[in-house]
């Protein structure tokens with residue numbers, strides 16, 4: 417299917433109708449930029465996280481996982497610089513009251529030819545005035561000046577009314593790794609270079625329209641921080657760019673829809689930074705980031721906590737303040753890319769169109785559906801379900817014609833359908849149908865686990 421025909425609307429509609437993702441708090445009219453994963457979506461999301469963890473923790477000898485608290489000592493956010501400066505340049509349209517990010521308005525207006533990353537607020541205002549950039553919603557030119565919008569959600573802690581301290585919902589997970597650098601290094605007896613990895617929730621008071629799962633106010637990040645000596649950092653950075661690309665490809669994204677995008681504007685401490693972008697139905701957008709963060713994180717936490725972050729090389733006795741390379745990708749953003757990539761409308765020989773999600777089998781929500789040809793084959797089919805569900809996430813469906821049941825499984829991307837028929841009772845064989853080729857083969861029930869396992873490896 418041509419990429420141009422895959423619209424976000426089609427993907428969103430399929431997600432809602434088939435139980436991938438529902439609008440957050442829907443019975444109350446929803447809650448902007450929040451989404452709930454349904455029974456199919458939660459399997460997809462979990463498989464995405466499992467694949468990432470396998471690749472970047474399980475198969476990476478010098479990487480250690482953590483699961484840090486969402487609520488952290490507020491000093492962490494002073495050290496990280498978020499309390500002082502974490503914000504977006506926002507403008508409100510005075511006519512329709514819609515709020516926008518000034519940098520996004522410029523990017524969209526210039527169709528990506530102008531990069532606002534290096535502009536000050538005054539320069540962005542001047543550009544918008546000079547080019548008469550109108551409100552994308554109502555078409556008027558009636559802007560407020562740019563103001564910086566705080567992206568951190570605040571909550572409060574305290575048991576006595578009136579005596580409350582502000583605490584923050586973390587806007588990024590990586591601080592959980594920095595504050596545990598010494599703990600992990602000591603308990604794992606880790607030597608530089610080594611990485612600490614985490615999958616967890618982050619919260620940002622985002623003001624831009626969400627585009628479904630692309631930008632949400634609550635989202636999960638899968639990320640790792642590699643601590644290293646400065647002289648090895650650029651090589652490690654380049655290595656993670658490649659690993660991030662390879663992962664995106666292996667998990668199912670077509671390389672034609674991936675590209676590197678080097679940052680023009682670097683944080684004052686950074687030597688280099690790069691995103692991988694994916695060509696979503698809404699255009700090329702950031703999928704993940706790889707950042708060289710210098711010694712900023714370790715030096716700031718050393719300063720604010722008063723604890724030395726110095727690593728002593730066990731061979732040379734050299735004292736090193738580690739440099740950090742970060743690789744970070746959003747679970748929801750990657751899941752959205754995979755949904756868009758997988759979506760397909762195929763015209764069949766009989767002229768009908770089938771909607772099929774071509775997920776990588778390891779990512780597919782269900783691996784196999786068990787379908788008795790007739791209801792009176794249910795007992796045998798349930799036996800097969802009991803056998804296979806010990807190994808894989810399985811669906812069971814006995815409602816409707818077999819053709820309709822295949823279509824339902826195609827729409828949620830189930831790679832294999834096992835059909836129980838009367839021959840099954842006679843000789844212990846079933847048919848197994850491949851989602852993509854729609855071909856069927858006959859196979860003994862005893863061989864199903866081995867057959868399916870061999871096809872769903874990541």
Ligand code: ATP
Pocket residue numbers: 588620622629630631632633634635637702703704705744745746747748749750
């Ligand atoms: P953006 O420019 O899109 O706001 P960012 O550069 O601020 O993203 P990082 O802080 O580097 O993003 O976060 C790392 C990754 O986390 C991003 O590449 C993206 O995959 C994901 N991410 C960031 N913000 C959001 C969000 N609001 N909703 C969903 N995923 C997000």
